[in-house]
Amino acid sequence: MTTQQDCIALDAQDPLRDLRQLFTLPEATIYLDGNSLGVMPAAAPARVADVVTREWGSDLIQSWNKNGWFAMPQKVGDKIARLIGAEPGTVVATDSTSVNLFKVLSAALHLAAADHPTRKRIVSERSNFPTDLYIAEALCQERGYELVLVEPEEIAGALNDQVAVLMLTHVNYRTGALHDMPAVTAAAHAAGTLMVWDLAHSAGAVPVDLTGAGADYAVGCGYKYLNGGPGAPAFVWVNPKHADRFWQPLAGWWGHATPFEFTPDYRPAPGITRYQCGTQPMISLAALECGVDTLLATEAHGGMAALRSKSLALTDLFIQLVEERCGGHGLGLATPREHAQRGSQVCLTRDEGTYAIVQALIARGVVGDYRAGDGGRHKDILRFGFTPLYIGFVDVWNAVEHLKQVLETAEWQRPEFNRKHAVT
Numbered sequence: 121m122t123t124q125q126d127c128i129a130l131d132a133q134d135p136l137r138d139l140r141q142l143f144t145l146p147e148a149t150i151y152l153d154g155n156s157l158g159v160m161p162a163a164a165p166a167r168v169a170d171v172v173t174r175e176w177g178s179d180l181i182q183s184w185n186k187n188g189w190f191a192m193p194q195k196v197g198d199k200i201a202r203l204i205g206a207e208p209g210t211v212v213a214t215d216s217t218s219v220n221l222f223k224v225l226s227a228a229l230h231l232a233a234a235d236h237p238t239r240k241r242i243v244s245e246r247s248n249f250p251t252d253l254y255i256a257e258a259l260c261q262e263r264g265y266e267l268v269l270v271e272p273e274e275i276a277g278a279l280n281d282q283v284a285v286l287m288l289t290h291v292n293y294r295t296g297a298l299h300d301m302p303a304v305t306a307a308a309h310a311a312g313t314l315m316v317w318d319l320a321h322s323a324g325a326v327p328v329d330l331t332g333a334g335a336d337y338a339v340g341c342g343y344k345y346l347n348g349g350p351g352a353p354a355f356v357w358v359n360p361k362h363a364d365r366f367w368q369p370l371a372g373w374w375g376h377a378t379p380f381e382f383t384p385d386y387r388p389a390p391g392i393t394r395y396q397c398g399t400q401p402m403i404s405l406a407a408l409e410c411g412v413d414t415l416l417a418t419e420a421h422g423g424m425a426a427l428r429s430k431s432l433a434l435t436d437l438f439i440q441l442v443e444e445r446c447g448g449h450g451l452g453l454a455t456p457r458e459h460a461q462r463g464s465q466v467c468l469t470r471d472e473g474t475y476a477i478v479q480a481l482i483a484r485g486v487v488g489d490y491r492a493g494d495g496g497r498h499k500d501i502l503r504f505g506f507t508p509l510y511i512g513f514v515d516v517w518n519a520v521e522h523l524k525q526v527l528e529t530a531e532w533q534r535p536e537f538n539r540k541h542a543v544t
């Protein structure tokens with residue numbers, strides 16, 4: 121049996137333990153929702169205040185040059201590149217994940233049409249995050265393609281000479297299941313299919329090597345594990361070998377080769393810059409940079425490999441403690457046990473009360489979230505994200521203790537925990 125004392129000892133040996141100081145964590149909270157909205161970096165308030173008061177308030181329009189505003193999407197993109205195995209100059213921080221997905225999917229369809237004009241399908245996973253499916257569906261309708269949805273074990277079988285693009289999210293938002301990026305990318309390429317990855321639950325959570333995997337396109341989220349703040353700009357990566365072949369349909373002036381010549385015709389900038397559309401949000405980009413810097417701080421402590429070891433140790437411990445201490449309460453595990461198949465979250469199922477249990481835990485300061493099932497293969501889940509930069513082993517122990525008490529006392533049955541809010 122692992123005790124709370126054992127967990128305190130694990131924290132004392134943790135090479136990443138000091139990085140928790142890079143965050144402003146609310147009092148008496150165990151925050152297991154960094155997969156939905158990352159914690160505020162301690163540096164963010166002063167940095168954002170400086171952008172507002174000095175750069176905007178005093179330098180005004182000169183800031184585009186003087187304070188580096190114009191190059192911010194590339195600057196922050198280069199920092200993100202270090203976390204996802206991308207070359208410098210191949211990532212921009214811009215727009216939202218949904219918008220970036222539209223851009224890369226559209227470019228991928230152009231590329232596929234040039235090389236394989238008869239291929240008219242995009243394949244994805246039925247349990248992919250809905251916005252990804254909605255964007256793909258809308259684009260398919262507009263361009264005369266078909267979106268084919270399959271279960272994870274059916275992906276290999278769905279790849280054939282009809283498939284233009286395979287679009288997957290690397291870590292499933294619901295189950296936390298992790299795809300083998302190099303193997304899936306290789307299978308897609310063997311079938312002549314382009315590979316688009318969504319890294320929303322991977323960037324800053326698990327090691328990613330886009331270059332090593334030879335992927336074609338990727339997008340990802342700024343406000344989850346990158347701690348960039350609510351609505352932070354997302355990012356987009358295009359394999360440099362494709363970047364100059366086509367451009368994306370949101371051909372705004374920030375993607376133009378010479379925006380300040382104000383020409384009436386569009387000429388795309390070389391490389392990833394053409395994946396920008398219009399004027400970018402500087403206050404948000406400054407906050408995102410603070411968030412990305414918290415991850416780059418791991419480089420002095422073993423980097424993403426150390427982060428990954430701790431993440432697996434935290435999720436292993438959580439699974440073990442739930443099974444040891446909360447047995448007999450009908451909890452099931454929806455997340456793979458195999459390390460190679462697990463992201464940085466753990467999802468639990470229960471036939472009854474999942475939403476209310478999450479609410480009761482939040483009232484005790486243990487913040488996870490609830491995701492509704494799909495009425496079929498996927499049940500309702502209690503979802504817990506483990507962000508190794510600011511979560512420790514004793515946090516895991518205490519969270520499981522709260523879960524045990526909520527179940528043992530049936531506290532979750534109180535009416536106030538059974539009222540649904542707009543955002544779950």
Ligand SMILES: *Cc1c(COP(=O)(O)O)cnc(C)c1O
Pocket residue numbers: 216217218219249251252289293318320321341354
């Ligand atoms: C969080 C998430 C998104 C979010 O998209 P927005 O455009 O930021 O709302 C998209 N895709 C996946 C897979 C996600 O997990």
